Amino acid sequence: MQKIIVVAGASGNLGFRIIKALVNKGAEIRVIMRAGSDITKVNELEKIGAKIYKVNNWTIHELSAACKGANCVVSALAGLREVVIDAQRVLLDAAISTGVPRFIPSDYSLDFTRFNYGENRNLDLRREFHEYLDKAPIAATSVFNGAFTDMLTNEMPLILFKQKLILYWGNKDHPWGFTTIDNTAEYTAQVALDNKTPRYLKIAGDLISPREVRVVASDVTGNKFRLFSPGGQSLLGLFIKIGRKLAPAETELYPAWQGMQYMHNMIDERSGIDKLDIDRYPEMRWTTVKDVLQNYINGNKQLN
Numbered sequence: 018m019q020k021i022i023v024v025a026g027a028s029g030n031l032g033f034r035i036i037k038a039l040v041n042k043g044a045e046i047r048v049i050m051r052a053g054s055d056i057t058k059v060n061e062l063e064k065i066g067a068k069i070y071k072v073n074n075w076t077i078h079e080l081s082a083a084c085k086g087a088n089c090v091v092s093a094l095a096g097l098r099e100v101v102i103d104a105q106r107v108l109l110d111a112a113i114s115t116g117v118p119r120f121i122p123s124d125y126s127l128d129f130t131r132f133n134y135g136e137n138r139n140l141d142l143r144r145e146f147h148e149y150l151d152k153a154p155i156a157a158t159s160v161f162n163g164a165f166t167d168m169l170t171n172e173m174p175l176i177l178f179k180q181k182l183i184l185y186w187g188n189k190d191h192p193w194g195f196t197t198i199d200n201t202a203e204y205t206a207q208v209a210l211d212n213k214t215p216r217y218l219k220i221a222g223d224l225i226s227p228r229e230v231r232v233v234a235s236d237v238t239g240n241k242f243r244l245f246s247p248g249g250q251s252l253l254g255l256f257i258k259i260g261r262k263l264a265p266a267e268t269e270l271y272p273a274w275q276g277m278q279y280m281h282n283m284i285d286e287r288s289g290i291d292k293l294d295i296d297r298y299p300e301m302r303w304t305t306v307k308d309v310l311q312n313y314i315n316g317n318k319q320l321n
C-alpha cells in the first residue's frame with residue numbers, strides 16, 4: 018500500500034528536496050504550509066504531486082487534518098525557539114493525536130547527544146525538543162548528517178580558494194562528517210518510508226580531515242593548497258565569547274558566533290563518528306567532498 022508521508026518545512030531548502038525524493042519513491046505526500054508561505058513554492062510542490070494543507074494558525078487542530086492516516090511526519094522546519102520548540106511541538110502533538118506512528122525531527126546536524134547545554138545555542142534547542150520528544154508515544158528518528166558539504170563552497174570558511182589555504186582549528190587529522198543537502202534529503206525520504214528505524218541514524222557522504230581536504234582541494238584545482246591554523250579549540254572558544262559580546266545578533270538564526278560554535282563542535286573529539294548508517298539503503302549514491310569541489314571548479318574555471 019502507498020505510504021502517506023507528511024512534511025512540514027517543505028518550502029525550505031532541505032524540505033523541498035525531501036519532497037522531490039519522496040515523489041521519486043511513489044509516496045503520497047502531504048505538505049503542511051503556512052498561509053503566508055511563498056506561493057511559487059506552493060505551486061511547484063503541487064505540480065510535482067504534493068497535496069498542500071494550508072494552515073493559518075499552526076494549531077494541533079489545523080495540523081491534524083494533514084496527519085490523519087499518515088505513516089510518518091517529517092519536520093524540516095528551521096528557526097529558533099518559536100520554531101524548533103513551539104511550532105515543532107504543535108506538529109508533534111498533531112501527529113500523536115492522530116495516531117501517526119513515526120516522527121522525524123528537524124535535526125539534520127552533527128550528533129549533539131554527547132555535548133552539553135551551553136555549547137551550541139541552536140543545537141541546545143534541538144536537545145530541549147528531544148526531552149519532550151523522547152517522552153512522547155511516537156517512534157522518533159533523528160538524522161545526523163554532520164555539516165552540509167554544499168557549504169564548503171560558500172558559507173563555511175574552511176577552503177579559502179583565493180588564498181589557497183585550508184583554514185582549520187585544532188587537530189588537522191580529526192575527521193569531519195560532510196553530507197550534501199541532496200543526500201540528506203534522499204536519506205530522510207528513505208527513513209520516512211521505512212517501517213522501523215533506530216532513534217539515531219548517522220550519515221556522511223565523506224568523513225574527511227583538514228589534512229585530507231588539503232589534498233583534495235589541491236588535486237581538484239591543480240593548485241597547491243597549504244594548511245593554516247590560527248589555533249586550537251580553546252582559542253576558538255575565546256573568539257566565540259568575544260564575537261557574541263561584540264555582535265550578539267541573538268535573534269538571527271546563524272550569527273557569526275553560532276557558525277563558530279558549530280565549528281567548535283565539529284573539531285571536538287565528542288563529534289567523532291564511530292559507525293555510519295550509510296549502507297542501510299543500498300541504492301543510495303553518496304556524494305564526496307571531492308565531487309562537490311569538482312562541480313564547483315567546473316562552474317568556476319577562473320579559480321584555477
Ligand SMILES: NC(=O)c1ccc[n+]([C@@H]2O[C@H](COP(=O)([O-])OP(=O)(O)OC[C@H]3O[C@@H](n4cnc5c(N)ncnc54)[C@H](OP(=O)(O)O)[C@@H]3O)[C@@H](O)[C@H]2O)c1
Pocket residue numbers: 025026027028029030031032050051053054055075093094095096099100104123124125126127162163164165168
Ligand atoms: N547540518 C547542516 O550543515 C545544516 C545547514 C543548514 C540547515 N540545516 C538544518 O536543516 C533543516 C532545514 O533547514 P533549511 O535550511 O532547509 O531551512 P529553510 O530553507 O530556512 O526553511 C525553513 C522552513 O521552516 C518553515 N518555518 C519557519 N518558521 C516557521 C514557523 N514558525 N512555523 C512553521 N514553519 C516555519 C519555513 O516555512 P515558510 O515558507 O512558511 O517560512 C520553511 O519551510 C534545519 O533543521 C536546519 O537547521 C543543517
